[in-house]
Amino acid sequence: MPTEKNKWIDAVGKLIALTQERKLVWRAFGTNTVETDYAGKTLRLSSDYDENVEMRFSNLKLVEPDSGVVWEFPYSEANEHLMQAARYQLVGVGEFLDELLTKSA
């Protein structure tokens, strides 16, 4: 049982929950990168193209703001979900839907 991997999924799952509860606010950093601050560190999530498999993968990195030292989280599907949640928040999908559905024709 890959418990070590599960620990990272738990961590990213927590970030997804915080994002969806609007407790973690993301900002756009280019079109394929988003950033947020948490516990004195910067979290950088970028959608990078892998030429070997010809697919995009979301990579989550923890950045030390003063030194700029970067550490990358192990990849899992949870990263893609976090990227979706961050984009949902940044684009304002919820608000858009509310406005669209409440507005009379």
Next chain:
Amino acid sequence: MIRLSSVIQSLLDRETLSLVADFLSLAGFILSMFVLWNVRKLRNVYRLRARGPALIKELGKASTNLSKFLNELADFLPQVKEEMARAAVKLRALRRHTGSDQKRTIKRVLRAIDQCEITVENEEQVRLVYIEILKITEELKDCQKDLNWEV
């Protein structure tokens, strides 16, 4: 020469032969069980190889949909219920083709899905179940990758 022939004679007497036959039957039974166990294991490996990728992909899709619906749980309660049910169906199908370790984990996740009350008040529990589905999906993906190295 006389001693040797008496030894052979004693080996060939009825009682010894019966004992040898008993031993061989037992060895044959154990061997049959071993072969049967291996055939069962191989069958499961090939079933997971054949059906696994599609089922794991569908499970992944259910968890992706769940994560999207969790953006606004209050608005998407029926959809969350539907995706949880879909994930449970895929997990039940996968349980039949996996090893004992994964079977145990799948059983635990299925119990969590069955016991989870999908309401806005119970959002934390719903999120925990969603993370469990994410974890088992990753575990099954790893298991699938390991199969490429087997047999």
